Structures are given as C-alpha cells and as structure tokens.
Amino acid sequence: MSAEGAIELCGVPLAGPLLNGSGTFDAIAARRAFGDALLEQFPFHCYVSKTITVKPRAGNPPPRLWEVPGGLINSIGLPNKGVDGFLSEDLPLLAELPVPLCVSVMGFSPDELAVLVERASDCDEIELIELNVSCPNVETGLVMGADAGETGAAVSRLRPLTGKPLIVKLTPNATEPAVVAEAAVAAGADAVSLINTLRGMALSPRTRQPWLGGRTGGVSGAAVRAVALAQVFSVAARVEVPVIGMGGIATGADAADFLAAGATAIAVGTESFRDPAAGLRIGAELAGIRAATAAEEPAHAASGRRAPA
Numbered sequence: 001m002s003a004e005g006a007i008e009l010c011g012v013p014l015a016g017p018l019l020n021g022s023g024t025f026d027a028i029a030a031r032r033a034f035g036d037a038l039l040e041q042f043p044f045h046c047y048v049s050k051t052i053t054v055k056p057r058a059g060n061p062p063p064r065l066w067e068v069p070g071g072l073i074n075s076i077g078l079p080n081k082g083v084d085g086f087l088s089e090d091l092p093l094l095a096e097l098p099v100p101l102c103v104s105v106m107g108f109s110p111d112e113l114a115v116l117v118e119r120a121s122d123c124d125e126i127e128l129i130e131l132n133v134s135c136p137n138v139e140t141g142l143v144m145g146a147d148a149g150e151t152g153a154a155v156s157r158l159r160p161l162t163g164k165p166l167i168v169k170l171t172p173n174a175t176e177p178a179v180v181a182e183a184a185v186a187a188g189a190d191a192v193s194l195i196n197t198l199r200g201m202a203l204s205p206r207t208r209q210p211w212l213g214g215r216t217g218g219v220s221g222a223a224v225r226a227v228a229l230a231q232v233f234s235v236a237a238r239v240e241v242p243v244i245g246m247g248g249i250a251t252g253a254d255a256a257d258f259l260a261a262g263a264t265a266i267a268v269g270t271e272s273f274r275d276p277a278a279g280l281r282i283g284a285e286l287a288g289i290r291a292a293t294a295a296e297e298p299a300h301a302a303s304g305r306r307a308p309a
C-alpha cells in the first residue's frame, strides 16, 4: 500500500483498501437518500453488490433479523431481481459510483454459476466478480464453500469463462477454511474474501420456537471479529493471492488488525447498518493509525525493537 493508502486488488487500482461486505450497503438506496453527496464522499474504495442469482428471489419469510450481544443474526435469503433485472435496472446506476464495481454471484449449481459469470463477464462496468459459495440462508442448507473439493471443482469450471478477477467468498462454517482457500486458489481464484456469517439461531422468547423465518441465520458484527481474525490469519498464511478480510470491523484499529493479520483489503459489513458513513470514519481512523505507525518506525528501527504491527 502506498502512503496514500492506494492498493491494487487483482490488478484493479483502488484508492484505498476499504470495501463493503456484499449485501450490507445498498448504494442505490443510499444515493436516493443522500443524493450526489454520496458520490462526493463514497464510503468505500470498491463497491461490492448484493449477491445476485439467475432467477429473481423473494427471500426468506420474516422475521429476518435478531439482535445478539455485539451483533446480528440475519436470515434474508438472497432476495434479488435475478441477473436480467440486475443488469438492466441496477447496473447502470452502480456504474455511476466513483469506485470500481465487484458483482457478487451465487448459483445453486456450477451450471448456474457459469451463467452468472458469463453474463457478468460481458459487462465492461463490472471489474471484479465475487463467487458467493458461502450463503448460509437458502433452503437447501448445503453450502458449496464448506467443501474444498466442490469449491475447487466450481472454480475450475468457471475460470475459463472470464478474464475478470474471480474472488471466492469463503464460509467460516467449514472444518478448515484455509484448506478450502487453497483449493480455490489451486483452481484459479485470484483472491479470497472472508468471513461470511457464522451459522446461528435464536428462539422466540415466547414460543421457544425458531425466531427467524428461515429458522437459522448468519451471525455478524463485533461478536464474530475474533473468529474472523483467526481465520484471516490462517488463510493469509496459506495462500499467495490477496485476502479480503472482514468480520465485525467497526474501527480503524479493527481494520489495522486485519491488515496486520495478512489481509490486503478489508470490508465493513454490519457496522454500516448502524451508520451508513461508517466506512468514511473507519478509513480516516485507519489512515491516522498508519501515519502514527509510520512516524514511529525510524525510532523503532534505530532502537532495534520491532515496530508494532
């Protein structure tokens, strides 16, 4: 990263290392709410769309959210317009954002993923593709990304279909996410992102039955940060490609931790629900931490002590 914070992510230049976690910041709704001020002070250096599927989906029945100490459980269930609706209605609006666009796609089979990758590949407005092999909130309950063999096979099938960078979004609900990451990279993934949400559940305090319409959901927020940091650390030690780290990042210090653990870029998710401008604050805090660390470095070097990470 340069002094200004600029990075290259899979060959795509970004003005800084901050992304949004897919599905946690609706840039089209934010533009409606905040107008062009959003474009002047966009909170992220790359925008990741909510996951799209081949066919439109209504999502899970309500309730879809439950608050836990330090976070949320969501069971949204991938509501989206489908690829045709996304490309015709949303893509022209997302192309107006002042940062590169990454489109997140999820298929119920490798064939569906292939359709999505080919369609995204045809669009110049899309610079990166994230393969969401880790959504926990769908009827099948099966998560391709929990299995290294299935993930590798899917990426091998998709790799020849596009020249755009492929980012594989990993699930923390796997025995060993680093093994899945290695399989994804061996099959041609250009980067990995992690973590998606941890499977969780809440019961209605009245009926003691599952609260969420989808029964189980995904836990996110500060509650998962330590788990995310450990998984980012272990994956970054095992793969050569960039790692996009996320999971409960809410301050510049959290972001600095994930970068020190080996992430090339970081993403803010749940914190943007509380404050849609959280990305701006976290970016500014991170810049302050990096400037302070850089100012200390010569003294540490002269004293022979290791600079703080």
Ligand code: DHB
Pocket (backbone or CB within 6 Å): 023, 051, 074, 075, 076, 077, 078, 079, 132, 134, 135, 136, 137, 196, 197, 218
């Ligand atoms: C949803 C949740 C996820 O964690 C994800 O990766 C994609 C979609 C959802 O419930 O909509």
